[in-house]
Amino acid sequence: MIRVVMDGVLTRSPTHRPRGSAVGPVLALCLVGSPLMSLFPLGVWEAARALALSGAVQWVLLFAPVIVGVILLMMWLSALWLEGAGARHPTSTAALVTGTAMTTPVVVGYLAPAFTPFPGGLAVNVALLTAAITTVALGACALVDRLPYPWPPGPLPGLVVVVAALVSLPPASEVMRAWAAEERSRDQITDFAHTIAVLDHPDWSVAHVHEVSDALRLTYRHADGATVHVHSWGGSTALGPHGDGVRAGCDLPGVSCYETDGSVLVDRGPDIPDELRVRLGDGTVVSLTSPPDSPADVARLAPSVRPEAPGERDVLVESVTTDPAA
Numbered sequence: 001m002i003r004v005v006m007d008g009v010l011t012r013s014p015t016h017r018p019r020g021s022a023v024g025p026v027l028a029l030c031l032v033g034s035p036l037m038s039l040f041p042l043g044v045w046e047a048a049r050a051l052a053l054s055g056a057v058q059w060v061l062l063f064a065p066v067i068v069g070v071i072l073l074m075m076w077l078s079a080l081w082l083e084g085a086g087a088r089h090p091t092s093t094a095a096l097v098t099g100t101a102m103t104t105p106v107v108v109g110y111l112a113p114a115f116t117p118f119p120g121g122l123a124v125n126v127a128l129l130t131a132a133i134t135t136v137a138l139g140a141c142a143l144v145d146r147l148p149y150p151w152p153p154g155p156l157p158g159l160v161v162v163v164a165a166l167v168s169l170p171p172a173s174e175v176m177r178a179w180a181a182e183e184r185s186r187d188q189i190t191d192f193a194h195t196i197a198v199l200d201h202p203d204w205s206v207a208h209v210h211e212v213s214d215a216l217r218l219t220y221r222h223a224d225g226a227t228v229h230v231h232s233w234g235g236s237t238a239l240g241p242h243g244d245g246v247r248a249g250c251d252l253p254g255v256s257c258y259e260t261d262g263s264v265l266v267d268r269g270p271d272i273p274d275e276l277r278v279r280l281g282d283g284t285v286v287s288l289t290s291p292p293d294s295p296a297d298v299a300r301l302a303p304s305v306r307p308e309a310p311g312e313r314d315v316l317v318e319s320v321t322t323d324p325a326a
Contacts, residue, residue: 025085029078029097030135035127037074037101042123045109074098089154093141096155097134100162104130107166112173114180129169137161182321185209189316192216197232197278197286198312201304204228206319215287218316226296230305233285245285246277263302274298280307 044067048060078094087093105126108115116125137158144157188209189196198206199220208219215231222228246264250257256267266275276288276298286305288298308316 025081026087026093026138027135029081029094030138031131033078033081034097034101034134035131037098038105038126038130039123040070040074041102041105042109042126045105071098071102074101088145092155093138093158096137096158096162100134100137101130103162103166104133107169112169114177115169115173116176133162133165136165185320186317188216189313189320192232194232195280195282195284196308196313196316197230197280197284197305198308198316199228199230199288199301199304200306201301204301204304206316209316209320218320222296227291228296228298228301229289229291231287231289233287246279260299261302263299265299276302278302278305280305282307 044063047063051059075094075098078097079091082090082093108126108129109122113122116122118125118128138155140157140161141153141155144153185208188211194216196216196218198218201220204220204222206218207221210217210219212231215233218230218232220228220230247257249255250264250266254269258265258267260276262278264277266277268275273289273292273295278286278288280286284307288301288305290296290298
């Protein structure tokens with residue numbers, strides 16, 4: 001099947017090789033050569049960062065001609081490989097493959113870092129994506145080359161495929177990032193081994209979930225923009241049922257604690273938001289904080305804090321994974 005597809009882009013060579021004789025070399029360049037070439041920018045980046053951290057920034061500039069020379073060498077060797085195989089347009093095709101191998105790591109590393117469809121690190125994903133893009137690009141050249149045309153398109157169809165693929169990587173990265181965030185939020189809620197405290201108030205809705213030390217933090221938003229963090233500390237040594245609980249850290253210098261309606265208000269100074277701690281009936285310690293940029297009266301919200309109801313974790317998962325601003 002691959003031989004039939006690639007047969008159209010590679011014509012009989014000047015040495016009268018049969019049609020399709022260059023399919024193997026072209027596939028080798030796409031599946032082996034281009035992934036190996038794509039690792040070169042990653043190596044250059046690591047070397048440049050190491051030099052910059054060591055203070056030898058001038059060496060980065062001195063390596064620039066060497067980098068350009070290596071890229072031109074890779075393109076020249078690719079062109080020789082294709083020309084020897086009898087491929088049509090060996091120079092422009094080699095430039096297309098080499099350019100794709102040099103551009104894909106930059107796009108993936110800087111514009112689409114979350115797009116990692118293959119298991120493994122950045123290098124593995126860059127190599128496999130480069131192989132896939134170059135193979136599809138030259139396959140498109142093959143398909144177009146079999147059609148009647150008034151002028152030879154050369155590697156132009158492949159260039160269109162490469163540009164379209166690279167342009168689509170950043171949006172695909174954002175989709176994968178959002179999906180990973182939803183999966184992480186779902187796991188954080190469902191795998192929490194202790195009671196989760198919720199803010200049961202009609203004016204507040206849950207928007208985010210994070211793991212903070214031994215706590216699970218649910219972030220609630222008000223319609224006016226105010227934000228409240230509800231921390232469930234069931235697994236904390238100090239704030240757990242058998243630790244210091246609601247008065248943990250109250251004996252530290254600069255910390256003042258005040259009893260208020262069965263809760264403890266922790267004041268650490270004017271530049272740090274107050275923390276309200278509440279002990280639930282099962283011993284779970286809950287703390288409420290509000291960031292300075294969107295303050296809220298945490299003391300008034302304390303009566304609305306309660307333990308989760310049976311089956312309520314599914315509702316929390318749905319809330320944090322469907323919130324538009326999450």
